[in-house]
Amino acid sequence: MLQVKYNMEVNVMKKIGILGSTGSIGTQALSIIRNNPEKYKVSALTCGNNIELLIKQIDEFKPCMVCVSSEKNALLLKNKYKNIEVYFGDDGMNEVAKVDNYDIFLTSVVGFAGLKPTYSAIKRGKTIALANKETLVAGGELIMTAAKQYGAKILPVDSEHSAIFQSLLGTEKRFLNKILLTASGGPFRNYTLEQLRNVTLEQTLKHPNWNMGRKITVDSASMMNKGLELIEARWLFDVSPSNIDVLVHPQSVLHSAVEFTDGAVIGQMGIPDMAVPIAFAFSYPDRLENIAKPIDFINKYNNLTFEKLDEDVFVNLKLARQSIEKGGSYPIVLNASNEILVNAFLNKKISFIQIQEGVEKILNNHNPIYQLDNVDSIIEIDCDIRRKTKEYIKEIMEI
C-alpha cells in the first residue's frame, strides 16, 4: 500500500489562547486541553462577564493573560492574581491577540467583536482555530489576504467547515468540483412561506440536534446560519458560491462533503458534537484520541436522509448567496442587519418572517462599498447598518 509521507515534527507543547473561554466552544476546548495536558497549555483566556467561571478556569489552567469586558472585573482579577496580565474591553482582547505567547488562537467569541483580534493574530502569523463567523462573513477578503501575506493558517472549527477541510485532506484543491454543505433543516424544515409567517419564538428556540446559544438557534431556524456558513466556505476554500450546494440532512451525521472532478464524493461524518472539529483544529494534521463517541450506524444512525432546501421560503440563504456574489460590503450588511433583527425577534418586537424581510429590505437599500482594506472601515459599515436596521424596526413597529 502506498504510504503518504509526512514531515515528522517534534512533539512540542502547543500554547493556546482562547477568545471566549466561558462559552460553549470555549468550555469544550478547555475540556480537550484538560484531557491532553502533555500536548496543550492555555496561555490566554478572555470572556465577557461570566467572571465566576473565568476564575475557576484561571485557577485550573493558569494562563499568563486574561481579558474581561468590564474595567471593574479587570480590577477585581488584578487584585486576585498578581502574576497574570489583565486586560478589559475590545481593546484588551486585541492586546491579547497581539502578544506573542500562543501558537493557536481559538476565536470562539460570538459576534462582530471577534474580527479585530483575529486580524491581529493573523498579522502575527499565528494559527487561527476559527469559530467566529463574523470574521470571514464581514472581513473575508481582508482576512484571507492577510493570512496569505503573514503565513497564518486558518483552521475551521464549525462542524461543517471542519468536515469540508477534512474531506479535502490529501487532494489538491484544483480537483474540487463542488462543496455539499449540509443543513439539519431546523425546526421549520419543509414549511411553506405561509407556515413560516405564524411561527413563534418558543417554536424557534426548539432545535433538534445541537445545543447552542439563542442567536445561533434563531439563525439555524431561519437558514441565515447556513447562509453565513456558505459565505465562510467561499472564503475558507476559495470556491465560487455557485459551486456550494446546500443539502438538507435532518440527522446531521454527514457534517458536509466535497465532490471532486471525477465524480467521487468524500464526506466527514460523526455524531452531532462540536468536540471533534475543535480538537482537530488543535491537533491537525494529527488526531487526538476518544474525542467523540463513534457513530453507531446500526442502532442509532441507520437512516440518513437528504432533501432540497426551498430558497423561496428560506429567503435568507438566497440573500446570503447574492450578498457574497455581489461582494464588497453586502455580506457585512447581511450579517449586521440580521443580528439586529434577530435580537428584535428574541425580544418579541418583530415576527420570525420579519427577520428575512428586514434583511432583504436593508440589503436592497444599501449603497455598496468595495474598498474594504482595513478593519475600521468594516466596523464603520457594520455600525451604520446596525443603526439603520434599528430605525427600520422602529418604523415597522409603528405601522
Added chain:
Amino acid sequence: MLQVKYNMEVNVMKKIGILGSTGSIGTQALSIIRNNPEKYKVSALTCGNNIELLIKQIDEFKPCMVCVSSEKNALLLKNKYKNIEVYFGDDGMNEVAKVDNYDIFLTSVVGFAGLKPTYSAIKRGKTIALANKETLVAGGELIMTAAKQYGAKILPVDSEHSAIFQSLLGTEKRFLNKILLTASGGPFRNYTLEQLRNVTLEQTLKHPNWNMGRKITVDSASMMNKGLELIEARWLFDVSPSNIDVLVHPQSVLHSAVEFTDGAVIGQMGIPDMAVPIAFAFSYPDRLENIAKPIDFINKYNNLTFEKLDEDVFVNLKLARQSIEKGGSYPIVLNASNEILVNAFLNKKISFIQIQEGVEKILNNHNPIYQLDNVDSIIEIDCDIRRKTKEYIKEIMEI
C-alpha cells in the same frame, strides 16, 4: 486556509499494461484511457479467449505486447500484427509483467492466475492497480512484503478498498481506529439460515446494484465476496481483522469509510460505478474529469440505510475472518474451496447453502502451512485444495 503542499511532478504520459482487457474492469479502463489520450497510453493487453474484442482493442490502442490463453490464438495474432510481441498462457502473462515497458499494471484478470504476474510486476517496482482479489487473499503476506522491498505501490481498484484508500488520504495511518467495509447485502439480505437453504441459482444471479460476472455475483450473495474483501483490506491497510466492521448498506452509495481515533468518520461516496476506482488508481494523487455522474442526493439517493450483517447466517464472513486471523494457508483454502464450490453451484450440482457448508468443512480439515515465501508454494496449496474440494463435492453428491 492551510494548503497541503505537493511535490509538483511533470505531467508525463503513463503507460498502462492491462491483465484481462476484455472483461468488465478491463473495458472500463480502456474507456478511461480513450478519453484521456494525453495522459495514458496502453503498452500491453492480455485476455483469455475473446480474441475478436482483443483485435478491436489492438487496432485502437496499439499495444506493443499482447497475451492470450491459447497458442492457436497467439499464432493468429502473430500473423496479423508483425510489430507486436505476442505471448500465450499463464507463462505468457508472466512474461508481459516482467517487461519494463509500463508504469501501471492493472490486474483485472479474474481468479488465481493473477497472482504470479502481479508478483512479477511488484518485483519490478511498478505501480499495481489491483483488481484481482486472489492476489492478496492468497498471497497477502508475500505480496505486501515484496511491495515494501521493491518499492512497488499497490493501489486498490475495488470500489470498497478505493473508498478506504481515498478516506485515508492526508491522515497518518496511526490515527486509524477502524475500517467500515460496506456491503449491499445482496439479494438475500435479512434472510434466515432456513430461507437461505431454499434459494435458487436464478434468485442468486439477480443482483441489485452492480453488473458483474457470475462468480462474483454468487460471492456477493453468499457474502464470501465481503469476506475476501475483508482479507484484502487487512493486507492493504495493515489493520487487524477485528478492526474491520462490515456494515450492510443496501444503496451502495457509501462505498466504505474509516473511523479515526478522535471519533471522526470519513467516507467516500458515489453512484454504483467502477469507473471512479479504476480512474483514481490511474490518476492518484490527481483526479480525472467527468468519470462518473455526481450523486443526486436529493432525487435519487435521498435515503441511505445501514444494517447489521448476521454472521451466523452468512457464515462465509465469519469463516473469512477466522481464516485471516489464523493466517498461513487458511485464506488460500477459503478462496480455493469457495471457487470450486461456487462453480458446482453454478452447474446446479450443489445448493447455495452447500457452498458455505463446504468451505467450512474444507477449512476444518485443513492442516495449515505457515511457511509461504514463494508463489509456487501458494499455487501448490491452491491446487491441492481444489482437488480436495472436488472430491468433497463428489462425496456429498453421492449421498
